[in-house]
Amino acid sequence: MDRLPDSALVLVPGGTLITDTPEEGRALAMLMARHTIHNIQPNLEVLKKGRKIYSVNPDSLIAAGQVVAIEFQTVAAANNYWKQCYYRKEDM
Amino acid sequence: MDRLPDSALVLVPGGTLITDTPEEGRALAMLMARHTIHNIQPNLEVLKKGRKIYSVNPDSLIAAGQVVAIEFQTVAAANNYWKQCYYRKEDM
Amino acid sequence: MDRLPDSALVLVPGGTLITDTPEEGRALAMLMARHTIHNIQPNLEVLKKGRKIYSVNPDSLIAAGQVVAIEFQTVAAANNYWKQCYYRKEDM
Amino acid sequence: MDRLPDSALVLVPGGTLITDTPEEGRALAMLMARHTIHNIQPNLEVLKKGRKIYSVNPDSLIAAGQVVAIEFQTVAAANNYWKQCYYRKEDM
Amino acid sequence: MDRLPDSALVLVPGGTLITDTPEEGRALAMLMARHTIHNIQPNLEVLKKGRKIYSVNPDSLIAAGQVVAIEFQTVAAANNYWKQCYYRKEDM
Amino acid sequence: MDRLPDSALVLVPGGTLITDTPEEGRALAMLMARHTIHNIQPNLEVLKKGRKIYSVNPDSLIAAGQVVAIEFQTVAAANNYWKQCYYRKEDM
Numbered sequence: 001m002d003r004l005p006d007s008a009l010v011l012v013p014g015g016t017l018i019t020d021t022p023e024e025g026r027a028l029a030m031l032m033a034r035h036t037i038h039n040i041q042p043n044l045e046v047l048k049k050g051r052k053i054y055s056v057n058p059d060s061l062i063a064a065g066q067v068v069a070i071e072f073q074t075v076a077a078a079n080n081y082w083k084q085c086y087y088r089k090e091d092m
Numbered sequence: 093m094d095r096l097p098d099s100a101l102v103l104v105p106g107g108t109l110i111t112d113t114p115e116e117g118r119a120l121a122m123l124m125a126r127h128t129i130h131n132i133q134p135n136l137e138v139l140k141k142g143r144k145i146y147s148v149n150p151d152s153l154i155a156a157g158q159v160v161a162i163e164f165q166t167v168a169a170a171n172n173y174w175k176q177c178y179y180r181k182e183d184m
Numbered sequence: 185m186d187r188l189p190d191s192a193l194v195l196v197p198g199g200t201l202i203t204d205t206p207e208e209g210r211a212l213a214m215l216m217a218r219h220t221i222h223n224i225q226p227n228l229e230v231l232k233k234g235r236k237i238y239s240v241n242p243d244s245l246i247a248a249g250q251v252v253a254i255e256f257q258t259v260a261a262a263n264n265y266w267k268q269c270y271y272r273k274e275d276m
Numbered sequence: 277m278d279r280l281p282d283s284a285l286v287l288v289p290g291g292t293l294i295t296d297t298p299e300e301g302r303a304l305a306m307l308m309a310r311h312t313i314h315n316i317q318p319n320l321e322v323l324k325k326g327r328k329i330y331s332v333n334p335d336s337l338i339a340a341g342q343v344v345a346i347e348f349q350t351v352a353a354a355n356n357y358w359k360q361c362y363y364r365k366e367d368m
Numbered sequence: 369m370d371r372l373p374d375s376a377l378v379l380v381p382g383g384t385l386i387t388d389t390p391e392e393g394r395a396l397a398m399l400m401a402r403h404t405i406h407n408i409q410p411n412l413e414v415l416k417k418g419r420k421i422y423s424v425n426p427d428s429l430i431a432a433g434q435v436v437a438i439e440f441q442t443v444a445a446a447n448n449y450w451k452q453c454y455y456r457k458e459d460m
Numbered sequence: 461m462d463r464l465p466d467s468a469l470v471l472v473p474g475g476t477l478i479t480d481t482p483e484e485g486r487a488l489a490m491l492m493a494r495h496t497i498h499n500i501q502p503n504l505e506v507l508k509k510g511r512k513i514y515s516v517n518p519d520s521l522i523a524a525g526q527v528v529a530i531e532f533q534t535v536a537a538a539n540n541y542w543k544q545c546y547y548r549k550e551d552m
Contacts, residue, residue: 011486017541026103026124030131032486032532036525039490041515050518055133058142062155063522065128069162070529072124078541081109081170118195118216122223147225150234154247157220161254164216173201173262210287210308214315239317242326246339249312253346256308265293265354302379302400306407331409334418338431341404345438348400357385357446394471394492398499423501426510430523433496437530440492449477449538 002044009038017078025079029071033064094136101130109170117171121163125156186228193222201262209263213255217248278320285314293354301355305347309340370412377406385446393447397439401432462504469498477538485539489531493524 012032019025041047054060076082104124111117133139146152168174196216203209225231238244260266288308295301317323330336352358380400387393409415422428444450472492479485501507514520536542 010483011490012482015481015483017482017536018543021107022104022109023102023107026128030103030128033525033529036486036490036528037521040524041521046516050516050521054518054522056138056142057519058146059149059152059155060519060522061129061133061142062146062152062159063519063526064132065125066155066159066162067522067526067529068128069125069159069166070526070533073162073166074529074533074536074541076109076166076170078536078543081166083110083170113199114196114201115194115199118220122195122220148230148234150238151241151244151247153221153225153234154238154244154251156224157217158247158251158254160220161217161251161258165254165258168201168258168262173258175202175262205291206288206293207286207291210312214287214312240322240326242330243333243336243339245313245317245326246330246336246343248316249309250339250343250346252312253309253343253350257346257350260293260350260354265350267294267354297383298380298385299378299383302404306379306404332414332418334422335425335428335431337405337409337418338422338428338435340408341401342431342435342438344404345401345435345442349438349442352385352442352446357442359386359446389475390472390477391470391475394496398471398496424506424510426514427517427520427523429497429501429510430514430520430527432500433493434523434527434530436496437493437527437534441530441534444477444534444538449534451478451538 004038004042004044004047009035009042011035011039017075019075019079022076022079022082025075025082026068026072029068029075032075033067033071096130096134096136096139101127101134103127103131109167111167111171114168114171114174117167117174118160118164121167122160124167125159125163188222188226188228188231193219193226195219195223201259203259203263206260206263206266209259209266210252210256213252213259216259217251217255280314280318280320280323285311285318287311287315293351295351295355298352298355298358301351301358302344302348305351306344308351309343309347372406372410372412372415377403377410379403379407385443387443387447390444390447390450393443393450394436394440397443398436400439400443401435464498464502464504464507469495469502471495471499477535479535479539482536482539482542485535485542486528486532489528489535492531492535493527 013028013035017028019028038047041050054064105120105127109120111120130139133142146156197212197219201212203212222231225234238248289304289311293304295304314323317326330340381396381403385396387396406415409418422432473488473495477488479488498507501510514524
């Protein structure tokens, strides 16, 4: 069996929800979504077969996008929406 | 392979969740939803084929609308719902 | 091509999430949900065909209802759930 | 055409999200979910046909239950989860 | 017709979202999810038939699990995540 | 009948939503999602059959990932997003 390496199974890569920028937070959201699936199905062969199916199916892509949107809600809240950079402290 | 340009792969276009108006916040929500999918499937040819399918399927359109609604929850919270313009400070 | 008028493409009709009543907030939630789909698919002919399909399919109607419920969460939070009318200020 | 009466089209029946008890809040959540669908599809004949389909389909029932769960999140937050009755004021 | 007893139709069993423990809160979330469906479809015969279908279908089980997860968000928030037991008051 | 052991039926394993790290919180989210399904369908034979189906179906895996994302929102909020370690107290 072609099992994923341990690094692909870390549930919260980096060990924290706090990121410097929204862009990094979004990347973390995508990574967490992927690693959850890796933990449910760690067989690389099966994942590759699945990728061929869902990555060309618009409904699957929309569903995958929804999972990322939900993960990002959590990451964004954890970072207080990275507002610090835009509002003065007394406005928060 | 016809790969999307880098600009279409930025996860949080503009690098911030803060926008001046709800309208811009909503546009950002749509853009983030799209760019997530671009990152999962960056092949333009495949995306165009997919568009022909989902854009005429009401269930797919409803699902796409749901993703935008979820992204917008995050953007709206980040902007404190753009309430500043409507309530006086002491009412917030 | 029979394209929707610009007014049907405004993402946040009225330009604000703040409404006077829950009823108006709910109407805004429905409108935002619709206008998102208008922006993804602005062809009136295609939308009309889609309506014939989803409007008689109970699962599609439930899915559409779910999108409205999610949009309404945002609008309701923006309006602090219109609580002002029911609780005295010092209770908020 | 057999159109629903106006009362079935009110989006927020009662005009407020505030209720006395969780039970009433839950009933309101169900009613809002239903009335959204009434507004999308106000033809009673079509709705009755739809009911025959979705009400015996477990997946449709689960989906309907999900919409109610989402609506209830909003109603429960609006009522501060009806905590007042259980915690003393200074604990809130 | 084999109708469910009234006790299975109570929308918020116990009449409150407040529970002593996370375990009880989770049980309440499951119960609320079930009772919603009971209210939409109170015929025991139909529910039993439905159970035979969805309880052996992994996609239905995942969907049911999602509803419980959403209900639990509400119950957990209502109970302030049962944090009291773990943090000292001044840390909350 | 091959019934799951009681330990697989605990709804909130560990009896608390509070965890030391995001990684443990994520693991708890996955466990809660699984144990909900165990409670709906406690027959091990049926669950094993289901696993063979959903674990090789990308759409099922995406749906399962979505449930985990929702559970994690609750666990992360319960832990105040484990922010303590990253911000000084006066910044929270």
